[in-house]
Amino acid sequence: MIVAKVWKFGDNIDTDLIIPARYLNTSDEIELAKHCMEDADPEFVKKAKKGDCIVAGFNFGSGSSREHAPIAIKAAGISCVIAKSFARIFYRNAFNIGLPILELPQTDKIDEGDILEIDTKTGKIFNKTKNQTYQATAIPEFMQELIESGGLFNYAKKMIQKGA
Amino acid sequence: MGKMTISQKILAKHANREFVKPGEIILADVDLAFANDVTAPIVIKFVNDLGGVIANKDKIALIPDHFTPNKDINSANQCKIMRDFVKQNKIEHYWESGEVGIEHALLPEQGFIKPGMLIVGADSHTCTHGAFGAFATGMGSSDVGFAFATGKSWFRVPESIKFVINGKKNKWVSGKDFILKIIGTIGVDGALYKSMEFCGHAISELSMDDRMTMCNMAIEAGGKNGIIQADNITIDYLKERNITDYEIFQSDDDAIYANVYEFDASNIEPQIAFPHLPENTKGISEIKEDIKIDQAFIGSCTNGRISDLRIAAQILKNNKVAKYVRLIVIPATVEIYKQALKEGLFDIFLESGAVISTPTCGPCLGGHMGILADGEVAISTSNRNFVGRMGSPKSFVYLANPAVVAASAIAGKIINPDEVVK
Numbered sequence: 001m002i003v004a005k006v007w008k009f010g011d012n013i014d015t016d017l018i019i020p021a022r023y024l025n026t027s028d029e030i031e032l033a034k035h036c037m038e039d040a041d042p043e044f045v046k047k048a049k050k051g052d053c054i055v056a057g058f059n060f061g062s063g064s065s066r067e068h069a070p071i072a073i074k075a076a077g078i079s080c081v082i083a084k085s086f087a088r089i090f091y092r093n094a095f096n097i098g099l100p101i102l103e104l105p106q107t108d109k110i111d112e113g114d115i116l117e118i119d120t121k122t123g124k125i126f127n128k129t130k131n132q133t134y135q136a137t138a139i140p141e142f143m144q145e146l147i148e149s150g151g152l153f154n155y156a157k158k159m160i161q162k163g164a
Numbered sequence: 165m166g167k168m169t170i171s172q173k174i175l176a177k178h179a180n181r182e183f184v185k186p187g188e189i190i191l192a193d194v195d196l197a198f199a200n201d202v203t204a205p206i207v208i209k210f211v212n213d214l215g216g217v218i219a220n221k222d223k224i225a226l227i228p229d230h231f232t233p234n235k236d237i238n239s240a241n242q243c244k245i246m247r248d249f250v251k252q253n254k255i256e257h258y259w260e261s262g263e264v265g266i267e268h269a270l271l272p273e274q275g276f277i278k279p280g281m282l283i284v285g286a287d288s289h290t291c292t293h294g295a296f297g298a299f300a301t302g303m304g305s306s307d308v309g310f311a312f313a314t315g316k317s318w319f320r321v322p323e324s325i326k327f328v329i330n331g332k333k334n335k336w337v338s339g340k341d342f343i344l345k346i347i348g349t350i351g352v353d354g355a356l357y358k359s360m361e362f363c364g365h366a367i368s369e370l371s372m373d374d375r376m377t378m379c380n381m382a383i384e385a386g387g388k389n390g391i392i393q394a395d396n397i398t399i400d401y402l403k404e405r406n407i408t409d410y411e412i413f414q415s416d417d418d419a420i421y422a423n424v425y426e427f428d429a430s431n432i433e434p435q436i437a438f439p440h441l442p443e444n445t446k447g448i449s450e451i452k453e454d455i456k457i458d459q460a461f462i463g464s465c466t467n468g469r470i471s472d473l474r475i476a477a478q479i480l481k482n483n484k485v486a487k488y489v490r491l492i493v494i495p496a497t498v499e500i501y502k503q504a505l506k507e508g509l510f511d512i513f514l515e516s517g518a519v520i521s522t523p524t525c526g527p528c529l530g531g532h533m534g535i536l537a538d539g540e541v542a543i544s545t546s547n548r549n550f551v552g553r554m555g556s557p558k559s560f561v562y563l564a565n566p567a568v569v570a571a572s573a574i575a576g577k578i579i580n581p582d583e584v585v586k
Contacts, residue, residue, distance in 0.1 A: 012352055012441060016550040020557075021529040024202045025231060025238035027209075039552040059353040059386060063548060064529075065288040067206055067304040088357050088388055089288060093304035142189040142318065153210065156310050160217055163314075 001119055002079045002100070003128075004053035008112035009040060011057035013083075015064040015090065019072040032068050033075035050077035053118065055110045057083065061090025070094040080118050082107060082125065082136065095143055096152045102136035109134070167416035169324040170391055171359040174299040174413050178282040186323040186420075195281040197311035198225035198257075200267055200525075201232060201239065203286035203304075204246045210309025211249075218253060219315030225257035225276065226250055227267040230525045235532040265497025265523040268292035268380060268465035272372070273499055278402065278410040279394035284311050289465045289547065291382040295375035296402075297394035297412060302383060322388045323422040324359040324415075325350075329366040331429040336581045338475075339374030340467060340545070340565040342366070343381040344435035345427065348445030356386035358422060361415065366429035367392060372401045373471040380466045381547050384442040436543075436578060437563035440551045448568065448580045455562065459542040460485075460573035461554075463494030463521075464528040467545035467566050470500050476570040477509040479581055485517035486576030492534045494521045518573070530555045543572045 017040040019032055026032070037044040037054075054073065060083035061069060070093045073081065080100045084107050094101045100120040110116070114129040123136035139147075149155045166183055168176065176184040178192035199207045204226055211218065218224065226246050234240035250258040259270065268289050271277055279297035283290060286308040293300035303317070311317045327346055342362075347354070360382045367375070375392050382390030394412045402410070436451060438444040462468070462476050473495060485491045493513050495501040501523060504510055513520055526533035528546040536542055536555030542562070544554065549561035562578060571581040 014548075014550045016529075016548070016553050020552050021202075021531055024529075025236060025242060027205045027242070039557040059356065062352060062386065063288065063383075063550060065203065065286055065290075065302040065304055067203070067286075067306060085353065085356060087353070087386060089302055089304060092307055096304060096306035140189070140320070142320075152306050152310055153213065156210075156214055156313055159314050159316075160214060 001117060002053070004051055004079050004116050004118060005049065006055045006110055006112055006114045006116060007044065007048055007052055008110070009054060009056040012059045012062055013040060013056050014062045015066050015069040018061065018069040019066065024066060024068055027068060029071050029075035032072040036072040036076035045076060048076060048078065051079045052077070053080040053082060053116060054078055055082045055107050057107060058085045060086050062087035065089045067093045067097060070097050070099040074099040080120060095146060098151055104134055104136045106134055167419045169359065169361060169415045169419040170297065170393055170413045171299055171324055171361070171389060172321060174280055174282060175319055175321055184321045186321050189318055189320050191316050191318050192282055193315060194223065194284055194311045194317050196223055196225065196276060196283045197285070197308050198227060198267060199286035199305065199308050200230050201228040201243050201246055202230045203308070205242050206305030207286055207309040207312060208245060208249045210306050211312050214313050217313050219313060221253065221255055223315065224255065224312050225271065226255060227259060227264060227270060229264055229266045230529065231531050232264060232524055233261045233522065263498055265500070266465045266468060266525055268376070269469055269496035269500065272296065272376065273497055275405040275407050278407055279398060280411040280413050284308055284317050288383045289380050291387065291390045292376050292380040292465060294379040294382065294389050294391035295372060296398055297392060299389055299391065301389045322357060322359040324361050325355055326361045326363065326421045326424045328364040328424065329427045329429050330364045331366055333366055333369070333429045334433055336434050336567045337432055338565045339370050339377040341432055341435045343378040344437055344442065344445050344563065345432050347381065347385045347442050348435065349425065350385055352384060352441055352443045353386040355382065357388055360385065360387040360390045362390065362392045368395060371471055372397060373469040376469070377466055381442070384547055434565055434568050434580065436568065437549055439549050439560040439562065442547070442549060442563060451578060455578040456541060457489060457543050457572055457577060458540040459534060459536060460489060460491045460569050461527050461534060461542060461544040461546065462566050462569050463492070463496065464525065464546035465496065466547040468494055468496030468500070470503050472545065472566040473500065473504045473509050476566045477512040479567055479570040479584055480516040480518070480574065481512050483516055483574045483584060485573045489573055489576050490534065491516065491518040491573040492521065492527060493518050494526055494533070495523055497523050527554055529553065543569050543578055545569050
């Protein structure tokens with residue numbers, strides 16, 4: 001269970017807003033974290049505390065395939081991203097690097113500063129500030145398997161061992 | 165057996181299955197997996213942490229195109245990680261500065277892309293290669309690392325949307341305008357998770373360059389892939405590269421589509437995407453205000469090919485770039501660079517006042533070779549006009565085809581090429 005304060009963003013938060021290409025000359029997560037969400041809100045990294053979450057609208061993570069985007073968010077201490085929908089490459093990348101993400105159609109009901117209790121396994125979200133409960137879209141079965149086997153890396157490890 | 169789209173058929177074949185249905189998840193054999201200097205270091209870490217296993221060295225490629233020639237120390241270090249990996253593993257498909265070009269122009273030109281292939285790249289514009297009737301999609305570094313190590317990738321079989329464009333193409337209209345029109349119609353998440361299949365007479369008449377431009381921007385509508393069935397134009401392009409071993413797939417007549425959109429090419433004029441989303445499109449005649457520009461860019465994986473440079477040169481010939489405007493021209497590969505030089509296009513560009521760079525992604529992603537200052541406005545043949553995409557988060561990017569960009573560079577504002585070429 002995650003207890004997290006909300007930072008709210010709109011629709012189409014693209015990967016250039018999450019981590020601008022000018023910082024992609026490194027894949028060091030501490031460096032990337034320093035610039036997380038910089039072009040959407042230059043103060044974000046200063047304001048956000050470890051464990052906070054991001055709540056956004058449609059098509060979060062659109063644009064580039066850069067895995068640096070979920071890496072920057074995770075390394076900045078963000079515990080979870082909740083959005084109405086995710087761009088597909090970002091969706092895969094987030095699972096692959098272990099950043100919890102949830103699809104929730106009713107993110108408009110959530111405001112900045114709200115405190116959420118998030119169960120990333122069941123997708124159940126309780127808004128403590130507003131005393132509301134929401135249910136996120138179920139995570140596809142295969143993605144659950146991936147998570148259970150310890151992510152894509154461990155899944156690959158098993159495959160290679162089996163093949164050898 | 166159920167009917168299938170071209171995308172379903174290619175995925176089924178690579179999963180060794182008779183039939184796959186949209187929504188199901190399959191593990192499929194990948195024919196080509198590649199990464200660039202931004203994404204490769206994470207791919208390499210994934211592979212090395214697994215013990216350095218590479219399933220098939222012939223089926224992987226590494227292309228240092230984003231920040232090369234190395235723009236700073238960090239970028240140089242990223243490229244060094246890539247080069248060391250290539251040397252250590254004796255990987256053949258690698259190109260150094262002097263040979264390298266933008267991955268999505270280089271790979272087809274060098275004969276790596278064939279109809280029916282299943283391709284994954286750690287770059288979102290990998291969808292470009294669907295222009296050859298292949299299934300090509302962008303993924304993150306871990307996914308591509310997985311493909312390097314296992315030779316496979318998992319896919320959720322996408323539903324398909326069909327885009328039919330019939331009719332005669334207008335003057336100054338190109339594949340760029342078709343795809344901008346489509347994105348303007350369905351929006352930047354209009355094809356989320358879906359396959360975008362392009363067909364119709366107007367598509368059949370497009371050159372391979374224009375088809376690549378269209379499939380390139382499928383990702384800008386959220387698409388998983390863009391795809392055009394291979395035909396005689398594709399076969400001729402492959403013949404020039406002595407490629408004859410491939411399988412052509414086509415959608416069944418009664419395949420099921422999530423949606424079908426029809427367009428009449430004769431109703432499509434040059435399109436301009438306004439800041440800060442590719443869906444903010446307007447036909448050029450709808451623009452009534454003067455939009456002054458500071459920079460014009462002709463290049464990128466979208467529009468840096470020889471036909472793009474030819475049309476730009478046609479417009480720039482005997483004309484000068486407006487005062488205080490920078491026109492940056494970047495041929496996408498060394499072959500294109502040499503061809504443009506041979507055809508005398510460089511003389512025209514240089515006479516007009518343009519600057520020509522070595523092949524690189526460069527300014528398209530605000531990397532180097534032409535970054536925008538606060539408040540500046542650019543018109544670009546590239547694919548994204550997000551906030552901060554080409555430099556300052558306070559700059560503005562308009563997307564257009566190469567003819568419009570060349571004409572606008574001359575006028576110092578966004579105009580119809582007709583106003584320059586009488």
